[in-house]
Amino acid sequence: MGAxxxxxxxxxxxxxTHFAAPILSTDSRQVYRGIPIGTAQPTAExxxxxxxxxxASHELTDNFNxxxxxxxxxxxxxxxxxxxxxxxxxxxSGLYIQALCEGMDDLPQADEELRQSLMERxxxxxxxxxxxxxxxLDPEYYAQVDRQNPSRVLRAxxxxxxxxxxxxxxxxxxxxxxxxxxxxVGIDWDRKVLYDRINRRVDMMIDEGLEAEARSVxxxxxxxxxxxxGYREMFEYFDGKISREEAxxxxxxxxxxxxxxxxxxxxxxxxxxxxxxxxxxxxxxxLENTI
Numbered sequence: 274m275g276a277x278x279x280x281x282x283x284x285x286x287x288x289x290t291h292f293a294a295p296i297l298s299t300d301s302r303q304v305y306r307g308i309p310i311g312t313a314q315p316t317a318e319x320x321x322x323x324x325x326x327x328x329a330s331h332e333l334t335d336n337f338n339x340x341x342x343x344x345x346x347x348x349x350x351x352x353x354x355x356x357x358x359x360x361x362x363x364x365x366s367g368l369y370i371q372a373l374c375e376g377m378d379d380l381p382q383a384d385e386e387l388r389q390s391l392m393e394r395x396x397x398x399x400x401x402x403x404x405x406x407x408x409x410l411d412p413e414y415y416a417q418v419d420r421q422n423p424s425r426v427l428r429a430x431x432x433x434x435x436x437x438x439x440x441x442x443x444x445x446x447x448x449x450x451x452x453x454x455x456x457x458v459g460i461d462w463d464r465k466v467l468y469d470r471i472n473r474r475v476d477m478m479i480d481e482g483l484e485a486e487a488r489s490v491x492x493x494x495x496x497x498x499x500x501x502x503g504y505r506e507m508f509e510y511f512d513g514k515i516s517r518e519e520a521x522x523x524x525x526x527x528x529x530x531x532x533x534x535x536x537x538x539x540x541x542x543x544x545x546x547x548x549x550x551x552x553x554x555x556x557x558x559x560l561e562n563t564i
Contacts, residue, residue, distance in 0.1 A: 274299075274363070274364065274365060274370060274457065274458075274459045274460075274539060274545065275365060275459050275460035275461070275462075275535075275539075276365060276460075276462070276467060276531075276532035276533075276535045276536050277313075277365055277471065277528060277531055277532050277535065278467060278470045278471040278474050278528070278532065279365075279460045279462055279467060279470075279532075279550075280460060280550060281363050281364070281365065281460060282313070282315055282319065282363065284363075284460060284553060284556075285361050285363035286315075286319055286322060286323055287553065287557075288361050288556075288557065288560065289323045289361045290322070290323060291557060292358075292359040292361065292560075292564075293357070293359075294357055294358075294359040294360055294361050295323065295324035295325070295326065295353055295357060295360055295361070296323050296324065296325045296326065296360075296361050296362075296363055297326050297327060297346060297349065297350065297353070297360055297361070297362045297363075297373075298325065298326065298327040298328050298362075298363060298364050299327075299346075299362050299363065299364030299365075299366055299369040299370045299373055300312070300327075300363075300364040300365065300366050300369070301339075301342075301364075301366040301368070301369050302366075302498070302501050303315075303327070303328050303329070303364075304327050304328070304329070304330055304331050304337060304342075305329065305331055305332070305333050305335075305337075305498050306329045306330075306331065306332055306333065307329075307332075307333055307486075307489070307490060308333070308486060308490060308498075308499075308504070309329065309486075310478050310481050310482055310483045310486045311478060311483050311486060311487065311501075311503035311504055312501075312503075313474070313478070314328055314329060315328060326346075326349050326353075327342075327345075327346065327349070333490065333493055333496055333498045333499065334493070334496060334498075335498075336383055336385070336388075336497075337498070338383070338428075339368045339369060339371075339372040339377045340372070340377050340379075340380065340382075342369050342372050342373070343372035343373065343376060343377050346372070346373050347373075350453065354453060359564060365535050367535065367538040367539065374451070374455050374457075375448045375449060376447075376448065376449030378443055378444050378445050378446070378447075379443075380432055380443055381432065381435055381436060383431060383435075384431070384435055387431060387434060387435060388427075388431060388497075389495075391403065391427050391430060391431055392427070392495045392496075392497070393495065395423055395427060395500075396494070396495055400420070400421075400423050400426055403423075403426050403427055403430050404420060404426055406430050406433075407426055407429055407430050407433070407440075410430065410433040410434070410439070410440075411429065411433055411439045411440045411441050413439065413441040414429055414439070414440045414441040414444075419534060421530065421534070422534075423500045424497055424500050427497075427500075428440075454564075455544075456546075456560065456563050456564060457542065457544045457545045457546065458545065458546050458547075458548060458556050458559070458560065459539060459545045459546070459547045459548070460547075460548060460549075460550060461547040461548065461549055462549075462550060464533075467532060468529050468532070471525065471528045471529055471532060472525050472529075474528075475503075475521065475524050475525045475528060476521075478503070479521060483503060483507070484507060484517075487503070487504050487507035487508065487511070488507075488511065490504070491508060491511055494508050502524060502527045502528050502531055503524050503528075505527075506520040506521075506523040506524045506527065507520055507524075509523075546559060
């Protein structure tokens with residue numbers, strides 16, 4: 274695991290090749306079809322080199338969340354472990370990693386009519402409207418939620434309205450037992466170098482056709498699957514709210530902010546063994562000795 278732009282894909286391919294292992298993605302956006310550029314999905318060559326799971330496996334319109342991922346990923350692992358001793362999980366989505374390794378709380382399935390209503394409010398009034406509701410409905414969760422994450426805010430409001438209970442009261446945080454061993458390793462970059470990598474990767478995405486890709490899904494902009502960096506900024510450009518140049522700069526800025534939030538999340542996990550980008554051999558040796 275590691276921040277966006279940290280080189281997880283290339284490293285996971287090396288590890289998977291070494292251990293003759295398949296790869297299980299824990300990325301909450303690479304799971305969707307139709308948006309390979311903005312989500313930095315592995316290339317066709319990379320996908321052909323190693324068996325991958327949960328890459329472009331679901332439609333943008335699928336109501337896919339952490340709970341669904343937990344169920345489907347565990348079923349996938351059960352099948353994979355019949356053939357392989359090792360599976361390499363890779364990604365930077367903290368909640369998906371948590372779902373895979375520890376399990377998620379039993380929260381109700383989304384009510385489609387309520388979800389649509391909240392999505393329309395998010396698009397029309399912005400995240401501030403939903404944050405005001407969350408502060409009223411569940412002050413405790415409001416005080417800790419990532420207020421730059423529309424999906425998380427929307428889900429909390431949704432559960433409060435759907436159940437009449439505090440979202441924070443339904444989050445038990447109890448760790449579920451897994452019947453496989455988990456070893457966690459992370460890539461740790463100097464922040465300045467990482468931010469430069471992110472800026473250059475955004476430029477590369479633009480050159481590869483991110484704008485055209487975003488236009489191709491613009492009519493689906495209300496979907497939860499598209500509430501993510503890269504598409505939100507392009508949609509604002511298409512709406513005439515900002516210029517193309519401003520959209521690109523915002524994508525870079527918001528990607529850097531996302532990377533910072535990712536690392537803050539990961540730093541809380543004492544089970545992760547961190548390695549610098551130059552220590553790929555040391556990481557491999559550590560895994561060899563640990564597994």
